[in-house]
Amino acid sequence: xxxxxxxxxxxxxxxxxxxxxxxxxxxxxxxxxxxxxxxxxxxxxxxxxxxxxxxxxxxxxxxxxxxxxxxxxxxxxxxxxxxxxxxxxxxxxxxxxxxxxxxxxxxxxxxxxxxxxxxxxxxxxxxxxxxx
Amino acid sequence: xxxxxxxxxxxxxxxxxxxxxxxxxxxxxxxxxxxxxxxxxxxxxxxxxxxxxxxxxxxxxxxxxxxxxxxxxxxxxxxxxxxxxxxxxxxxxxxxxxxxxxxxxxxxxxxxxxxxxxxxxxxxxxxxxxxxxxxxxxxxxxxxxxxxxxxxxxxxxxxxxxxxxxxxxxxxxxxxxxxxxxxxxxxxxxxxxxxxxxxxxxxxxxxxxxxxxxxxxxxxxxxxxxxxxxxxxxxxxxxxxxxxxxxxxxxxxxxxxxxxxxxxxxxxxxxxxxxxxxxxxxxxxxxxxxxxxxxxxxxxxxxxxxxxxxxxxxxxxxxxxxxxxxxxxxxxxxxxxxxxxxxxxxxxxxxxxxxxxxxxxxxxx
Numbered sequence: 001x002x003x004x005x006x007x008x009x010x011x012x013x014x015x016x017x018x019x020x021x022x023x024x025x026x027x028x029x030x031x032x033x034x035x036x037x038x039x040x041x042x043x044x045x046x047x048x049x050x051x052x053x054x055x056x057x058x059x060x061x062x063x064x065x066x067x068x069x070x071x072x073x074x075x076x077x078x079x080x081x082x083x084x085x086x087x088x089x090x091x092x093x094x095x096x097x098x099x100x101x102x103x104x105x106x107x108x109x110x111x112x113x114x115x116x117x118x119x120x121x122x123x124x125x126x127x128x129x130x131x132x
Numbered sequence: 133x134x135x136x137x138x139x140x141x142x143x144x145x146x147x148x149x150x151x152x153x154x155x156x157x158x159x160x161x162x163x164x165x166x167x168x169x170x171x172x173x174x175x176x177x178x179x180x181x182x183x184x185x186x187x188x189x190x191x192x193x194x195x196x197x198x199x200x201x202x203x204x205x206x207x208x209x210x211x212x213x214x215x216x217x218x219x220x221x222x223x224x225x226x227x228x229x230x231x232x233x234x235x236x237x238x239x240x241x242x243x244x245x246x247x248x249x250x251x252x253x254x255x256x257x258x259x260x261x262x263x264x265x266x267x268x269x270x271x272x273x274x275x276x277x278x279x280x281x282x283x284x285x286x287x288x289x290x291x292x293x294x295x296x297x298x299x300x301x302x303x304x305x306x307x308x309x310x311x312x313x314x315x316x317x318x319x320x321x322x323x324x325x326x327x328x329x330x331x332x333x334x335x336x337x338x339x340x341x342x343x344x345x346x347x348x349x350x351x352x353x354x355x356x357x358x359x360x361x362x363x364x365x366x367x368x369x370x371x372x373x374x375x376x377x378x379x380x381x382x383x384x385x386x387x388x389x390x391x392x393x394x395x396x397x398x399x400x401x402x403x404x405x406x407x408x409x410x411x412x413x414x415x416x417x418x419x420x421x422x423x424x425x426x427x428x429x430x431x432x433x434x435x436x437x438x439x440x441x442x443x444x445x446x447x448x449x450x451x452x453x454x455x456x457x458x459x460x461x462x463x464x465x466x467x468x469x470x471x472x473x474x475x476x477x478x479x480x481x482x483x484x485x486x487x488x489x490x491x492x493x494x495x496x497x
Contacts, residue, residue: 039163042449043427043456045478061478063427065164065449066360087425 003032004124006098010074010114011123012056017098018074018117021105026114028074029102030062033127035094038064044090046082047104053077055113060103062093073106075113081105136181137277137335138342145356153246153375155182158358167361168451171324172494174353175283177345178362180330181338184248185276186241186255192266193237200258201231202384202401204394208233213304213319217384217392218251219401223408224380227251228372228389232306232319240272240317242330244374248273258400277338281345282328282357282365284494289349290329293341294318298329311341323362325369326494364448367457370419370490376430377417377445377459383408386461387417388489415442416467419489420475422456424482428475434460435474435481441466444475450491457491 005011009019015034018026035041045061053059059073082104086092093101108114118126133156136142142149147158158179160167170176188197197205203216210233218226227247232240243251248271255269281290291298295310298318306319314337322328333341346354363373370388372378377387384393385408395406422428427449434442447458466473471486 039160040165042165043425045426063449065168065364065451066159068427068429 003098005031005120007120009098010117010119011126012072012074012117013126014056014072016072016074018114020111020114024111025080025105025107026075027102027105028059030071030093030097031123032097035097035101038062038067038069039094040064041090041093044086044093044103046084046086047079049079049082051079053079053106055116059106062090071103074117075106076109077106079104080107134182136179137338138179138181141339141342142179142356147356147358150359152182152359153244155245157182158356160358160360161356164358164360164364165451167355167357168364170353170355171283171326171357171361171365172452173284174355175281175285175289175328175349176324176357176361177342177349177354178280178282178357179342180278180280181276181335182245183273183278184241184243184245184251185272185278185332186243186248186252187234187270187272188239188241188255188267189237189270190266190268191237192264193239193268196259196264196267197231197239198397199262199264199399200255202389202393202399202405203231204397205231205233206397210235211306213306213321215392217389218254219384219399219405220254220380221400221404223383223401223404225374225378225382225384225387225389226254226380228374228378228392230321232317234308234317242278247374275335277333277335277341279331279333279338279342279345280322280324280328281331281349281354282322282324282326283354284327285349285352285354286326286328289345289352289354290318290331292348293344312337312344316341323369323371324365325371325490325492326365363446364451367446367448367459368450368452368490368492370459370492372417372459373446383413385409386413386415413464415461416464417445417459417461418467418469419487419491420458420460420473420484421453421487421491422458422475422482422484424474424484426475426477426480426482427456428458428460428477428482428484433476434462434466434484435476436466441473452492459489462486
């Protein structure tokens with residue numbers, strides 16, 4: 001069973017999370033539901049530092065044995081940090097999607113964009129609606 | 133979409149189902165890596181009821197099969213099976229299949245799931261166009277249940293269920309035996325690179341046999357395994373997948389099927405293939421491993437000095453070797469093991485090296 005979705009962050013319908021760091025940046029990753037659907041993550045393609053992304057654009061690629069999945073940026077902005085540990089330990093996303101399995105930090109162009117995302121309660125009921 | 137007789141059992145076991153050649157099949161029960169390792173180390177049980185079974189019988193069956201199959205069946209005895217190809221007049225591969233010699237005028241073809249209907253149409257057309265007589269062609273897929281039990285502990289697990297001894301059964305031998313009083317065909321064969329068996333029972337009994345195998349095998353480490361693990365296992369073992377490596381525009385000499393193609397006999401396609409063998413091939417299927425970062429997938433371009441020289445047919449992360457591997461068609465001049473190439477992965481180029489197939493060979497103890 002998927003872990004509970006922490007209340008301290010926002011969620012996209014494409015199963016990314018964004019945690020507001022309170023300094024104009026967010027930390028982002030994929031949700032526990034997403035890692036459970038993917039299983040066996042064996043490769044993560046991280047974005048380059050300084051890459052500019054728009055909300056909803058591909059920021060990273062996560063691959064399981066069988067599948068290749070785009071990860072979309074939950075906000076627009078600039079990539080200021082990536083979780084380099086994932087290069088050698090992609091399974092961290094399976095083990096701790098909301099924590100050590102974070103993917104990138106993004107400096108937001110417009111913090112107002114966070115309002116386009118779901119809160120934990122809304123995301124949890126969204127998952128129930130799609131049958132999980 | 134079609135469902136196998138094990139559909140309800142698969143759901144109950146928590147399988148994730150996917151469409152495979154028009155069949156709703158389990159892709160995994162736990163995780164691909166878990167099921168892959170389980171099959172290499174203990175045993176995996178696969179629902180392969182989707183595969184096609186076509187019985188070819190009658191006094192004309194031998195002559196007919198000699199005409200349609202690339203493999204020479206001369207000298208084949210009852211209780212033996214062979215891998216063969218169905219080829220068209222240009223030598224293109226209609227299907228890769230196994231032939232079981234059940235009796236003197238009794239053969240069974242075991243085909244890929246997605247190609248079975250096409251094979252049937254082809255076989256019947258040849259009978260008609262070339263005027264073969266004494267040949268009965270029967271599609272027995274629906275009434276045949278099939279399970280693959282694969283892995284080093286397979287023999288031990290299966291032996292407790294079958295009446296006859298399995299220890300005498302050599303690779304590509306089969307026996308007609310009984311499982312719980314029901315007629316069964318058991319061959320020592322498979323699609324994983326491990327020791328193992330393909331088991332055929334009546335469709336209505338396959339659920340019971342599946343349950344019995346899990347009951348007996350679970351304490352020995354057996355787990356159900358899905359198409360995901362089946363794919364990574366076969367790829368490590370250097371085995372081709374119809375639709376990925378092979379299709380009707382591919383000939384046996386371009387892939388690793390020269391050995392199934394007996395040009396000393398005349399069969400449909402032999403003339404074209406003799407000519408191709410003389411003139412040489414332009415592209416060749418090769419194995420590769422990625423030395424750069426990333427995983428190559430079906431359809432990715434293979435490059436040399438920035439020029440496209442081929443295409444990946446299958447690629448994955450190898451659970452056994454812990455690296456990205458795959459097969460690709462490349463121009464024949466780049467097919468020598470050791471050749472350095474690049475593979476285009478999205479916007480990047482990853483370095484790769486041509487390596488011989490298979491990637492994995494089981495230890496024979």
